[in-house]
Amino acid sequence: AQKITQTQPGMFVQEKEAVTLDCTYDTSDPSYGLFWYKQPSSGEMIFLIYQGSYDQQNATEGRYSLNFQKARKSANLVISASQLGDSAMYFCAMREITGNQFYFGTGTSLTVIP
Amino acid sequence: DTAVSQTPKYLVTQMGNDKSIKCEQNLGHDTMYWYKQDSKKFLKIMFSYNNKELIINETVPNRFSPKSPDKAHLNLHINSLELGDSAVYFCASSQGPAGETDTQYFGPGTRLTVL
Numbered sequence: 001a002q003k004i005t006q007t008q009p010g011m012f013v014q015e016k017e018a019v020t021l022d023c024t025y026d027t028s029d030p031s032y033g034l035f036w037y038k039q040p041s042s043g044e045m046i047f048l049i050y051q052g053s054y055d056q057q058n059a060t061e062g063r064y065s066l067n068f069q070k071a072r073k074s075a076n077l078v079i080s081a082s083q084l085g086d087s088a089m090y091f092c093a094m095r096e097i098t099g100n101q102f103y104f105g106t107g108t109s110l111t112v113i114p
Numbered sequence: 115d116t117a118v119s120q121t122p123k124y125l126v127t128q129m130g131n132d133k134s135i136k137c138e139q140n141l142g143h144d145t146m147y148w149y150k151q152d153s154k155k156f157l158k159i160m161f162s163y164n165n166k167e168l169i170i171n172e173t174v175p176n177r178f179s180p181k182s183p184d185k186a187h188l189n190l191h192i193n194s195l196e197l198g199d200s201a202v203y204f205c206a207s208s209q210g211p212a213g214e215t216d217t218q219y220f221g222p223g224t225r226l227t228v229l
Binding site for chain 1: 221
């Protein structure tokens with residue numbers, strides 16, 4: 001089974017609107033971390049936000065927030081007030097407390113329309 | 115200051131050649147990784163070192179050999195390059211040891227093109 005699933009290969013959003021990028025995960029570990037990365041067209045991978053499985057509150061970093069629903073095993077990224085510079089690939093990732101692996105999803109390509 | 119750096123950024127070479135990609139991190143991290151990103155943007159872990167010790171060795175051709183001279187450096191050597199090796203190779207580092215909060219930070223990537 002896939003550890004991380006991103007079902008939206010491509011998304012479009014109007015500038016200044018909010019957008020949600022979906023991510024579901026699969027683990028039986030009691031403790032795990034969820035991460036989102038941004039990859040703009042220039043190619044670098046930029047760490048955006050982290051959510052721990054035991055965190056009581058949803059993580060926020062500026063315009064990024066993580067909608068964490070543990071029972072549903074989902075960790076959706078919400079970008080508020082989209083900007084043209086948000087156009088990029090976005091990757092969801094998970095790290096379990098056991099093992100050394102970092103599992104990545106297949107990514108979602110976000111295009112912000114002026 | 116660049117946290118994770120890779121050289122070269124672009125590498126164009128002929129089939130059959132041997133090439134190396136270098137990676138250095140100045141974050142004081144104990145763990146370093148090599149990933150391959152294919153044309154469909156899929157990221158695949160190749161290797162991971164913790165304090166110069168190999169801890170992840172995924173199924174990659176043995177033409178690929180990592181080398182970690184110290185915990186701040188992880189180089190990737192590729193022998194007998196093939197067309198299918200064309201990809202972007204990312205180096206990353208994390209504090210380590212493994213744990214759910216261990217965030218990875220990536221280098222800028224090396225775009226390898228094999229002709």
